Amino acid sequence: xFIQPPxxxxxxxxxxxxxxxxxxxxxxxxxxxxxxxxxxxxxAGEQVVYDVEMLDTSPADGELYTGVTHLYPGRVGCEYFMTxxxxxxxxxxxxxxxxxxxxxxxxxxxxxxxxxxxxxxAGSVHIIPGFTAxxxxxxxxxxxxxxxxxxxxxxxxxxxLARGFRIxxxxxxxxxxxxxxxxx
Ligand code: PA5
Ligand code: NI
Numbered sequence: 001x002f003i004q005p006p007x008x009x010x011x012x013x014x015x016x017x018x019x020x021x022x023x024x025x026x027x028x029x030x031x032x033x034x035x036x037x038x039x040x041x042x043x044a045g046e047q048v049v050y051d052v053e054m055l056d057t058s059p060a061d062g063e064l065y066t067g068v069t070h071l072y073p074g075r076v077g078c079e080y081f082m083t084x085x086x087x088x089x090x091x092x093x094x095x096x097x098x099x100x101x102x103x104x105x106x107x108x109x110x111x112x113x114x115x116x117x118x119x120x121x122a123g124s125v126h127i128i129p130g131f132t133a134x135x136x137x138x139x140x141x142x143x144x145x146x147x148x149x150x151x152x153x154x155x156x157x158x159x160x161l162a163r164g165f166r167i168x169x170x171x172x173x174x175x176x177x178x179x180x181x182x183x184x
Pocket of ligand 1: 025052067069083084085086095134135136148150156
């Protein structure tokens with residue numbers, strides 16, 4: 001019952017041929033992001049959960065940022081590796097994601113708390129409206145890479161979802177299981 005998004009052919013998972021900024025997010029950076037905090041603490045803190053490569057473009061009003069997220073396969077306890085997730089600081093600003101390689105889910109959640117999941121795969125196109133928080137989840141066994149384009153003025157608000165999204169995605173009996181949670 002995941003939403004089937006539109007598709008586009010896409011060639012490659014890696015961003016290249018431009019001035020790039022890179023940021024790695026590790027297990028040790030993701031305190032209280034996963035449901036099982038004890039399981040997180042058992043993992044090597046230096047293990048990279050995701051890398052973001054970003055074009056070094058202007059943040060001026062009207063300009064766009066472009067980045068690729070490489071989300072590695074893995075789990076914390078039974079919960080799949082995922083990005084921290086955020087609203088934009090400028091809540092009305094939207095974003096577009098394109099699936100490049102691997103398989104996963106894009107978790108979207110409105111300010112009212114309505115959450116939905118879209119399948120992510122090579123060629124998938126995701127329109128993230130304004131006022132909608134977003135998080136990538138890698139449910140596969142390979143790297144999940146997705147390209148994102150968003151307004152330079154959008155900014156990130158991580159604090160608004162510090163208690164977590166309303167849906168968490170786990171592997172149970174070798175199947176992908178999405179579960180509604182009250183908070184965190
Ligand atoms: O702009 C985006 O939404 C992405 O580039 C994300 O910032 C990226 O996937 C990393 O996720 P987060 O910012 O939630 O750590
Ligand atoms: Ni964003």
